[in-house]
Amino acid sequence: MMENRLPVMNVHMFGEFSLEYGGRRITFGQASDSRAVKLLQILLFCGDKGISRVKLLEDMYDRDELADVSGDLEGVCRRLNEMLVKAGLPEYEYIKIENGAYQWQSPMEIRTDTQEFSDWMEQAYQEDSPARIELLRKACEIYRGEFLPGGSSGAWVLVESVKYKKQYTRALKEVCDHLMKRQEYEAALNLCTAASKIYPLDEWQVRQIDCLMALNRYKEAMQIYEETTKRVFEKLGTSPSDRMTSRYREMSSMMGLKTRNIGDIKCGLDGDYEEGALYCTFFGFKNNYRLVRRMIERNGQSVYLMLCTITDGTDRLTEDKERLEAMSDELYDSIKFSLRRVDFFTKCSPTQYLILLVGTNQENTQMIYERILRRFSKKHKSWKEYLDFYVSTIDDVERDNSRISFRGDSFLWD
Known part of the structure; x- marks a missing residue:
């Protein structure tokens, strides 16, 4: 069959929307924010299930636009097909319309990170630990950021984004708890560091600090504390949480117990020569x-x-x-x-x-x-x-x- 000879197309929807085919990234130039790309996102996300015309119109258009879109959807489908071929995909009719439903079809296999994430999560909750933990960990590593961030409007994106974030948060907490109990602090640190970059205001930094303190890396832990409290003040105008403040006291206490020579102390004090207040x-x-x-x-x-x-x-x-x-x-x-x-x-x-x-x-x-x-x-x-x-x-x-x-x-x- 033709699909056996063609490369797989990888679709990324976590952290960004991008396509990779044949070892290269597929780009659409100035059309990247067009209605056609929004249609592409919806069809790829729905996969084999497809989507009804009514639901597709609701997801693609604002309510006040719906009265004026009769016939426009077919035009968007044609433009999308032309865009895909022009971007380097094989000649093909990528949109299947049948019984009032729209469905993605292609000659190559499609792999989406959202489906892969969901598959790992579903398998994980059918298993017992430690197999369950390993599957959840794989799912967490796939989650590179919010679902279709920026550029994609529509209530459906928000609904799915909230759902995926809840699943990711629940999974990561369970994985980190398990790793910390097993004293696998480096592995837990790597996962929490990634989470802190995705959600800098969700206090994953507390777990980062816990890992770093367990590894006796107090200087790095203190730096994370300072950066986090500064960010919270600048973005939210609030004081650090009780959890964060308790970590500060613990770090200060432990750093105070560590024996240091005068050279170490001098190096820690030197270096502040920046201008201004x-x-x-x-x-x-x-x-x-x-x-x-x-x-x-x-x-x-x-x-x-x-x-x-x-x-x-x-x-x-x-x-x-x-x-x-x-x-x-x-x-x-x-x-x-x-x-x-x-x-x-x-x-x-x-x-x-x-x-x-x-x-x-x-x-x-x-x-x-x-x-x-x-x-x-x-x-x-x-x-x-x-x-x-x-x-x-x-x-x-x-x-x-x-x-x-x-x-x-x-x-x-x-």
């Missing part, structure tokens, strides 16, 4: 704040807290995620390079940065803010209207009526 996570900022507060009890040095807030007086700015992110990045650079190395700052919410100014006075705080504002609005003059600031001494912060306060692990702004 020091950015730290909120957790680190809070500890530095407490240290400075104790120091000024003895030397009487003046220290101010400055809060810079991006605002337009409405909620519209926070709804425009891309614009807010660009303004936040610009404010980060403006603060960092408008201050001295002795100052430090943190991001305490998606729209706010908190700065600790050491050894300055009330008059200089206005000059510092104007310096930040000039740099912030250098490329976009109108941005000058979007920045507010508030300044307070540390003594004022400690009073109950201050607009700025710290309670437990949280920062409060009235």
Whole structure:
């Protein structure tokens, strides 16, 4: 048969949508975002089951478009067939229409990562451990990212994406628990590292840290903690979870018990020669704040807290995620390079940065803010209207009526 002589076509839908045939990637050029590619994704995903015309139209078109698509679907089918042949696939009628149903057909074998993932999962839950664990592990390794991310609209994509994520999460937790019990920490670490890249806000980093601590790699574990807490503050404006904070305490305790010579300590302290103020996570900022507060009890040095807030007086700015992110990045650079190395700052919410100014006075705080504002609005003059600031001494912060306060692990702004 013809299919026995042709190469297999591999279809990837996790993390990206791509086709590989005959050792090369199939590309469609400018047509990559067309309706025809959306049709291709649906047909390949449905496979031998096919899909009814009614359901296909619902998945391909928005509700307000459905009234005007009569006859359009046949045209999309023709364009898709032409695209496939032009991209290098054999001449063939790739779309089978029968009894009101649409189905993919091809002269070569098709392998999709979604089907392979589902097959491993189905087999796994029919087995007992350890065969079950090995099958689940294979499924986890196939999952390279969310189902058809970006570029593909439609409720069906969201539904399938949620389903696959739940299956992946459940499987990976079971596999990691098993590997940790067997002290196979490197294997568990590799799987959790991959999961952290796919879902950076789902706290797979906690399991990464557990693996690294079990391997006595505390420096790497601490680096993951710092990167994760920074990301959580920047994206969500929240403090690290109790689980993450408990790992920090455990790491700090274990690192403190490790015997080190003066050379090791010096190497750990050296190397911070970057220009501008020091950015730290909120957790680190809070500890530095407490240290400075104790120091000024003895030397009487003046220290101010400055809060810079991006605002337009409405909620519209926070709804425009891309614009807010660009303004936040610009404010980060403006603060960092408008201050001295002795100052430090943190991001305490998606729209706010908190700065600790050491050894300055009330008059200089206005000059510092104007310096930040000039740099912030250098490329976009109108941005000058979007920045507010508030300044307070540390003594004022400690009073109950201050607009700025710290309670437990949280920062409060009235």
